[in-house]
Structure formats: C-alpha cells, structure tokens
Amino acid sequence: MILVTGATGHLGTLVIEKLLKKVSAEKIIAVGRNTEKLNGFKERGVQVRSMDYDNLESVDAAFLGVEKVVLISSSELGKRFSQHQNVIEVARHKRIKHLVYTSLLKADRAYMGLKGEHVQTEELLLDSKIPYTVLRNSWYLENYESAIQSALAYGVVLGSAGDGRVSAASRADYANAIVEVITSPDKHKNKIYELAGESSFSLADLASRISALSNKPVVYKNLPEEAYQKELLGFGLPPAVASMLADADVGISKGDLFWEGNDLRNLTNQKTLSLDEYITKFLS
Numbered sequence: 001m002i003l004v005t006g007a008t009g010h011l012g013t014l015v016i017e018k019l020l021k022k023v024s025a026e027k028i029i030a031v032g033r034n035t036e037k038l039n040g041f042k043e044r045g046v047q048v049r050s051m052d053y054d055n056l057e058s059v060d061a062a063f064l065g066v067e068k069v070v071l072i073s074s075s076e077l078g079k080r081f082s083q084h085q086n087v088i089e090v091a092r093h094k095r096i097k098h099l100v101y102t103s104l105l106k107a108d109r110a111y112m113g114l115k116g117e118h119v120q121t122e123e124l125l126l127d128s129k130i131p132y133t134v135l136r137n138s139w140y141l142e143n144y145e146s147a148i149q150s151a152l153a154y155g156v157v158l159g160s161a162g163d164g165r166v167s168a169a170s171r172a173d174y175a176n177a178i179v180e181v182i183t184s185p186d187k188h189k190n191k192i193y194e195l196a197g198e199s200s201f202s203l204a205d206l207a208s209r210i211s212a213l214s215n216k217p218v219v220y221k222n223l224p225e226e227a228y229q230k231e232l233l234g235f236g237l238p239p240a241v242a243s244m245l246a247d248a249d250v251g252i253s254k255g256d257l258f259w260e261g262n263d264l265r266n267l268t269n270q271k272t273l274s275l276d277e278y279i280t281k282f283l284s
C-alpha cells in the first residue's frame with residue numbers, strides 16, 4: 001500500500017489523481033489533517049486517514065499496513081524538519097520499502113534559506129537507511145499566478161531576481177514524476193533527481209510573455225531585496241512569507257532555480273508545460 005502525505009494540498013491531490021490511473025484505489029492511502037477534504041477520494045475507494053505531522057501517534061497510526069510512502073514536504077516553514085523527522089522515524093521503525101521525498105532543486109548547494117529544512121531532511125533520510133528517492137523540485141509555474149494577476153492589473157512584475165533564470169514546471173509535471181517513481185519496483189531507489197522544466201525564463205521574460213499573450217503593456221521592475229520585501233508586506237503577505245519570497249528571488253538571481261538537465265522529462269516521458277502554455281491556460 002502507498003501512503004501519500006499532503007494529500008489535501010495542491011500537489012498531493014494531483015498525485016492521488018494520477019496514482020488512481022496506475023494502481024487500484026484500495027492500495028492508496030491519502031493522509032492529511034482535514035480528512036473532509038479527502039471525501040471525494042474516499043468515495044472512489046481510496047483509504048483516507050487523518051495524520052498530523054506534529055503528532056507522532058497519528059503518524060504511527062496512519063502507517064498501518066503501509067509499504068511505500070510519498071512524503072510531500074510540509075508547508076509549515078520552520079516546523080518542517082521536525083515534522084519530516086516524525087515521518088522518517090516511523091517509516092524507519094516500520095521498515096518501509098521505499099520513501100519518496102519532494103525537496104528543492106540543488107538543495108545541497110543553493111543559496112536561498114528555503115533549502116535548510118530540505119537539506120536536514122535529506123540527510124536524515126539517507127542516514128535512516130530507508131530505500132529512498134529524493135525529487136528535488138524547481139519552482140512550480142503556478143507560483144507566478146499572483147504575479148500574472150498583478151501584472152494584468154498594474155502592468156508590472158516586481159521581484160529581486162535580477163536576470164536569474166527559473167526552470168519552472170507545472171505541479172502536474174512534478175506529480176507525474178512522483179507517480180512514476182513510487183510505482184516502479186526498484187530502478188529509482190537510492191537516487192536523487194534534480195527536476196525542472198525544459199525551458200527557463202527570467203522575470204523580465206515573464207513580464208514580456210504576459211504582455212505578448214494578453215496584449216497589455218507589462219514591464220519587470222527589479223528591486224533590492226528589502227524594497228521587494230516591503231512591497232510584499234504591502235500586499236498583505238505575512239512577514240515570514242514576504243522575507244522567504246524576497247530571499248528566494250535573491251537565490252534565483254544567483255542561479256538556484258536554473259537547471260539544464262532532463263531528469264523530469266526522462267522520468268515522465270512527457271514534455272514539461274512551458275511558460276507560454278501556462279500563461280495561455282491562465283488567461284483563458
């Protein structure tokens with residue numbers, strides 16, 4: 001049986017949908033805190049269990065009969081390592097046969113602060129001796145949803161990424177990779193893959209493609225990190241999120257999310273969604 005954490009979230013939902021095309025529903029266990037969000041999957045025969053990363057007993061209970069685990073990294077910045085630690089500890093204890101973890105592109109050598117909890121998790125996982133696959137994901141194209149919205153409203157994309165390039169792919173592309181890896185018997189075990197879109201763009205390119213595809217003037221305005229953080233606070237983002245996003249942009253300016261390898265395409269055997277395709281889909 002395959003357990004998927006974060007199944008109530010965006011990526012987890014796609015993973016369960018795609019798993020359902022490859023394995024029978026009763027072999028899938030979807031877990032999250034608010035299991036009401038999983039009622040649709042339950043009706044289709046998926047096992048649904050409540051699990052809070054912070055509650056070790058709930059993690060232990062959710063693992064009953066589980067052979068393989070997809071650990072989708074938690075969204076609670078600052079608490080993630082201890083949360084992942086609980087999952088890895090239980091997985092080790094239960095002698096899980098394969099654990100797939102979603103990390104960050106080039107986590108071991110990136111600049112951005114976001115890498116910290118991913119590096120800690122990767123190290124713990126490798127030390128645990130659980131057969132693993134680490135999928136180091138670049139950005140989601142969907143991260144630019146609000147940038148597109150404000151570009152359409154105000155004619156400007158703001159950021160601190162300079163001319164750094166982002167090799168982004170869609171959540172659906174990353175979900176396809178997870179499903180391929182967790183359903184393959186052995187060939188992806190004990191490997192680390194760097195997953196990224198096949199083409200890359202700078203934020204100036206993002207502005208120019210939004211402009212071309214919407215027929216509205218849009219420019220990119222590059223700001224110093226602190227000024228960008230202030231703008232994000234002005235949009236109502238919590239301070240921790242504003243500071244994380246500004247720091248991530250500085251990481252992008254240093255090449256953190258640029259990648260020319262083909263691991264994602266090779267794993268999924270599908271072309272990754274391009275920026276133009278994403279914007280066009282968004283606009284329609």
Ligand SMILES: NC(=O)c1ccc[n+]([C@@H]2O[C@H](COP(=O)([O-])OP(=O)(O)OC[C@H]3O[C@@H](n4cnc5c(N)ncnc54)[C@H](OP(=O)(O)O)[C@@H]3O)[C@@H](O)[C@H]2O)c1
Pocket residue numbers: 005006007008009010011012032033034051052053054072073074075076083102137138139140143
């Ligand atoms: N590569 C990128 O561009 C990128 C961008 C954003 C995020 N990420 C990372 O990728 C992950 C998946 O992305 P996403 O878009 O699917 O995020 P998402 O929609 O925010 O989903 C996050 C998931 O984490 C679960 N979670 C959070 N705290 C939990 C806890 N204490 N116990 C159990 N479950 C908990 C949430 O469950 P609840 O429904 O119970 O809250 C939810 O299912 C994120 O969590 C984050 O680590 C990557």
